[in-house]
Amino acid sequence: MSDITHHLSLITYMNIVVLVKQTPDTAKLSARLDGLQLSADGGARIVNPWDEYAIEEGLLLQSKYQGKVTALCVGKAEADEALKRAVAMGVNEAILVSDAALSNGDSLATARALAAAIRKIGAVDLIIAGRSSIDGNNAATAVQVAALLNFNLLTYVTKIEGIDLATKTMRAIRAIEAGRETVSSHLPTVISVVKEINSPRYPNFMNIKKAAKAVIPVWSLKDLGLSAAEVTPQVTWSLTLPPGRTAQVELISGSPAEAAKILVDKLMAEKVI
Amino acid sequence: MNVFIWIEQHHGAANTASWEALGAARQLANELGGQLVALIFGDKVADLATQAIQHGADKAIVADDPTLQAFRLQPYAALLVQLLQSHAPHAVIFSASNTGLELSAYVAAKLGVGLAADCIGMAVESGKMMMTRPALVGNLVATVTFNGAAPHLISLRPRVFPMPTTDSSRNGEISAVQVKLSEADITTKIERMEEAAINEVSLTDARIIVSGGRGLGGPENFPLVKALADTLGGALGASRAVVDAGWIPYKHQVGQTGKTVQPDLYIACGISGAIQHLAGMKTSKIIVAINKDPEAPIFKYARYGIVGDVNQYVPALTAEFKQRLGQ
Ligand SMILES: Cc1cc2nc3c(=O)[nH]c(=O)nc-3n(C[C@H](O)[C@H](O)[C@H](O)COP(=O)(O)OP(=O)(O)OC[C@H]3O[C@@H](n4cnc5c(N)ncnc54)[C@H](O)[C@@H]3O)c2cc1C
Ligand SMILES: Nc1ncnc2c1ncn2[C@@H]1O[C@H](COP(=O)(O)O)[C@@H](O)[C@H]1O
Numbered sequence A: 001m002s003d004i005t006h007h008l009s010l011i012t013y014m015n016i017v018v019l020v021k022q023t024p025d026t027a028k029l030s031a032r033l034d035g036l037q038l039s040a041d042g043g044a045r046i047v048n049p050w051d052e053y054a055i056e057e058g059l060l061l062q063s064k065y066q067g068k069v070t071a072l073c074v075g076k077a078e079a080d081e082a083l084k085r086a087v088a089m090g091v092n093e094a095i096l097v098s099d100a101a102l103s104n105g106d107s108l109a110t111a112r113a114l115a116a117a118i119r120k121i122g123a124v125d126l127i128i129a130g131r132s133s134i135d136g137n138n139a140a141t142a143v144q145v146a147a148l149l150n151f152n153l154l155t156y157v158t159k160i161e162g163i164d165l166a167t168k169t170m171r172a173i174r175a176i177e178a179g180r181e182t183v184s185s186h187l188p189t190v191i192s193v194v195k196e197i198n199s200p201r202y203p204n205f206m207n208i209k210k211a212a213k214a215v216i217p218v219w220s221l222k223d224l225g226l227s228a229a230e231v232t233p234q235v236t237w238s239l240t241l242p243p244g245r246t247a248q249v250e251l252i253s254g255s256p257a258e259a260a261k262i263l264v265d266k267l268m269a270e271k272v273i
Numbered sequence B: 001m002n003v004f005i006w007i008e009q010h011h012g013a014a015n016t017a018s019w020e021a022l023g024a025a026r027q028l029a030n031e032l033g034g035q036l037v038a039l040i041f042g043d044k045v046a047d048l049a050t051q052a053i054q055h056g057a058d059k060a061i062v063a064d065d066p067t068l069q070a071f072r073l074q075p076y077a078a079l080l081v082q083l084l085q086s087h088a089p090h091a092v093i094f095s096a097s098n099t100g101l102e103l104s105a106y107v108a109a110k111l112g113v114g115l116a117a118d119c120i121g122m123a124v125e126s127g128k129m130m131m132t133r134p135a136l137v138g139n140l141v142a143t144v145t146f147n148g149a150a151p152h153l154i155s156l157r158p159r160v161f162p163m164p165t166t167d168s169s170r171n172g173e174i175s176a177v178q179v180k181l182s183e184a185d186i187t188t189k190i191e192r193m194e195e196a197a198i199n200e201v202s203l204t205d206a207r208i209i210v211s212g213g214r215g216l217g218g219p220e221n222f223p224l225v226k227a228l229a230d231t232l233g234g235a236l237g238a239s240r241a242v243v244d245a246g247w248i249p250y251k252h253q254v255g256q257t258g259k260t261v262q263p264d265l266y267i268a269c270g271i272s273g274a275i276q277h278l279a280g281m282k283t284s285k286i287i288v289a290i291n292k293d294p295e296a297p298i299f300k301y302a303r304y305g306i307v308g309d310v311n312q313y314v315p316a317l318t319a320e321f322k323q324r325l326g327q
Helices: A002-011 A026-036 A049-065 A077-089 A107-121 A141-149 A205-213 A256-269 B016-032 B046-055 B073-087 B098-111 B219-231 B240-244 B275-281 B310-324
Strands: A014-019 A022-024 A045-047 A067-074 A093-097 A126-130 A152-164 A169-176 A179-186 A189-193 A235-240 B003-007 B036-042 B059-064 B091-095 B115-119 B121-125 B128-135 B140-146 B152-156 B173-176 B188-195 B208-212 B235-238 B265-269 B286-291 B304-307
Touching: A014 A049, A014 A107, A014 A141, A022 A077, A026 B275, A045 A049, A045 A077, A049 A067, A049 A077, A049 A126, A049 A152, A049 A189, A067 A077, A067 A107, A077 A093, A077 A205, A093 A107, A107 A141, A107 B098, A107 B115, A126 A141, A141 A152, A141 A189, A141 B098, A152 A179, A152 B098, A256 B286, A256 B304, A256 B310, B003 B016, B003 B046, B003 B073, B003 B098, B016 B036, B016 B046, B016 B091, B016 B098, B016 B121, B016 B152, B036 B046, B036 B073, B046 B059, B046 B173, B073 B098, B091 B098, B098 B115, B098 B152, B115 B128, B115 B140, B128 B152, B208 B219, B219 B235, B219 B265, B219 B310, B235 B240, B265 B310, B286 B310
Parallel strands: A014 A067, A014 A126, A067 A093, A126 A189, A152 A189, B003 B036, B003 B091, B036 B059, B059 B173, B091 B152, B115 B152, B208 B235, B208 B265, B265 B286, B286 B304
Antiparallel strands: A022 A045, A152 A169, A169 A179, A179 B188, A235 B140, B121 B128, B128 B140
């Protein structure tokens, strides 16, 4: 009997990795824009808002199927704050991949580091990412992790309908331009999630205490068996401020009917109708 | 230095953004002194090859097979990787639709090459491609250059590049390519597809968007915004505040955590213009704002503004447009 239960517990155990990026807090950015004093890496930092949905989905799946949720981040030392947030939400483990050679990484370099870390974590069933990061906004990193690991990929997932750990299959609904697609996939699979999928929880008191005490392990490229050459960025980004807006708004006054008439004239003249 | 363009299709029709991207790719091929080759994957899509040539491609390569009917990453990526390896183009252009973003990123990783996603500008300076794209929620502009080996993969934001003109007298070579994977090799299956309503204008493709925010006062007033959108044949947008409040479904959300849109006309009704909302719409060609607060940040980005109550001014606008458009 004990053999059977052991076997059952094995097949219902899920190893989930959630990809969490630390990004600038855009809510704080507006103030910093005054006087055009904006620095790309200064300012308050948060968990990429999309990734909170990824963390939540990992936790929901864990309570349904049992297993472990590990939050994984490539970032600078201060990115351990983002991972502590993940711990406060309830993930079991968090790992920071940090290395000077990754600091100017493009999505592929980041994906290579993430893929190597996932290999090191071991037999992973499901990787959950956000739809995109609010600073990079490539919607590429998680896709590239799937490519590098040869895992299946389901992007823009709005609902996980079910996971069958015995047959290693899952079914999910994706929101794509053409509509809603129900699709099945073999595990291991990488999914990226959109906002509709859940509502991220607030950390509870116990987990906040746990997060405060947590020491987040840091893996370097060497720990991952990667050389700096393997994470050489293939593209370079150089940042500039956008041209200032010179045009002034033209305010239209009058009663609703009067203003509507003037505005419609103007828009017709602009030939946008 | 040849340029490849991947044409995205749905039920055998190419999406408009793919033709826009083809127009930009044509220019790039001219500047690089190479040929433009269109790649068409699907089921019974031979027609699209002729269309691609009429839109400006020199050649087309077609993979026609039932396994390619709807987009699935596995068979599409396998084909694309093989074609890029055997033809070694300098650049490959995609439209930055959900599918284009996904396929380009995946193939870039498989080939270990650079990717510039969601670009809004493209130039060649002394043989080097310089791509521009918004960064950090539109607060900065990034110029992206490629350091590594070709092919360089690029996706272009829809509705930014002009639609190319067609020339029905253009001729080009059309060749066929065999699929790489059979159905048995493919480990994802599409079980069901609930198509988006035919008469619903999608936000990303819309020429005109009318959006509503918390200033409407309540969900019962959202039909005012919808009536204006319908009158103009436009799409319906919303701020996150009203999506979160449950006034309207998430698919209408514009902004940093919603859709990025670029219509010719964006009418913001009762929307304050928070930085995260602006991130999704501030590059619209003409922005009109209706807001009772003259200090609302949206007015800094608007071409025309009305300071007043949306619940009065929006219906007045709808009525005026109806009359002018003879509805
Ligand atoms: C991480 C993050 C991501 C976000 N992502 C997005 C996003 O993708 N999209 C998005 O939109 N927001 C997003 N937000 C939220 C954003 O910060 C704002 O809270 C939101 O855009 C505000 O919506 P609103 O303009 O409808 O509401 P409010 O800011 O409350 O503005 C309502 C406006 O209506 C005006 N008004 C009130 N009554 C009337 C009336 N009777 N007639 C005319 N005008 C009236 C008011 O003057 C005010 O300007 C995000 C926030 C965060 C922190
Ligand atoms: N540095 C990173 N560390 C961990 N996960 C990341 C990192 N960058 C991106 N991701 C994941 O990949 C998703 C897409 O990011 P992006 O390609 O930057 O738009 C994010 O929502 C994260 O889940």
